[in-house]
Amino acid sequence: MFDKAALIRTGLAPQSPAPDKSLDPRVSVDLAHLRKLEPRAKTLSFLPRQPANSALNGRHASRMRGRGLNFEELRDYLPNDDIRAIDWKVTARTGKPHVRVFTEERDRPTLIVVDQRMSMFFGSVLNMKSVTAAECAALAAFRILDQGDRVGGIVFGDETIAEIRPQRSRRALDRFLASLAAANAQLHAEAPNVTPVSLDDVLTAVARIAPRNHLILIFSDFDVISETTRKRIRGISQHNDLVLGLVSDPMADDMPPDLRLAISDGRLQAEIDTGDQTVQRSLRDMAKGRLADVLDWKRSLGVPILPLSAGEDSLSQMRRLMGLGPR
Structure with missing residues (x-):
């Protein structure tokens, strides 16, 4: 008899069907959509030598670099x-x-961590944050395997964590993409209200799988962080090459003054009127405060950060942030 917890950790647990979202690629991604990103990923590079204006330039020295x-x-x-x-x-x-x-310089194992909790199921311009995170993670996974390095990942939703240990194999990559698509499929408006998996617990799993000498990419909106989160980020970065993909929505920077929002936790519903200056200021300060806390890790911890927007094409902004220019 299979251990259900083990199946969840490896991303093999059966998933309950989610309501049909018509597979709008701005709202939901499936395995076929993620696989179609492979040719586009060849325009990226995650090797240590980065363009001078790349956000990844100047990462702390890692002893697991690549070749030569x-x-x-x-x-x-x-x-x-x-x-x-x-x-x-x-x-x-x-x-x-x-x-x-x-x-x-030897081959470098890479762990790609992707947040697919309900806090990521939001978008006001182009994509849901969950879609941007999934696409950027898939692009990175394709390119890293193509560079000859081992790739694996952790995909976490509100209730599950799928762990795929880094391997230099297409099978491991396919398992990662399948876990990513399955987690994304669980995001829908009728999803039950549950206490989501803690980011701190995910970071504990990251430290266990990648204790040292890994490239670690984390794509998340970093919802609900604390001093414990900061300490775990610092601990991971001291022994690994860590890059944070901070996914946000343009509304966090420019909240319309006349917007009426109906929000629900699946049981209770409330209406928010951003025409109320006090409400608008509170929402803006809350969103910007969390983003500022994460962005400050670049200064205080020396961790490179890719500020990713759900309002922009995934590949285009990754290329810009990595100093590669237009395609």
């Missing part, structure tokens, strides 16, 4: 150093022997 040799440092010659590593130009200029130190 990576220049680490120039330092004084020490006993037992290989004399072939001596930099004769620097030695002649300084009058002291110096050596160039390189680290071997």
Whole structure:
């Protein structure tokens, strides 16, 4: 008899059918849609060497980089150093022997973490945040496997967490995409009101699967964060190459002043009128406050952040943020 918890962790648990959303790709993504992104992913690069204006440029040094040799440092010659590593130009200029130190670049396991909780099921311009996160994650997964690196992921919804450990295989990639499509299919207006999986619990799983020397990409709106979240992000970033894809909606920056919203938790319903200046200010401050807290991690923790918008094409903004320019 199969262990249900184990099936959920591996993304193999059967999913209950969700209401038909007519598969509008702005609202919902299926496996076929994600697979169609593969050719477009070839225009991206997640290798250490990034364009000067890339948001990923200057990531902290990782010892699991890719292929060949990576220049680490120039330092004084020490006993037992290989004399072939001596930099004769620097030695002649300084009058002291110096050596160039390189680290071997090996294949780099990558873990892609994707948030598909109900907080992501919102969009005011183009896509739902959940769609933008899913598309960006799929683009990254295709490109990383194509670069020859191992790829896996964690996909989490309100009630489930699917874990796929990094492997250099198409089968692992397909399992990741299938888990992503299944989690996205559970997002709909009639979804039951439940206490969602905590981001802190997900980060605990990330630390367990990728204790060190991984590239970790997290695509989320980072709903409900705390000082514990910050500490876990810091711990993960100290031993891995961590990049945060912060997914937001344009409404967080520019909330219409005359909007009436009906919101529901599946049982109770309330109406919000943004024409009320106090209500509008409270909503704007709440949204911007959370975004500001996450963006501050770049300064305080040195973690690169990709500010992704649900109001823009996924590939186009990833290319812009990575300094690659128009296609």
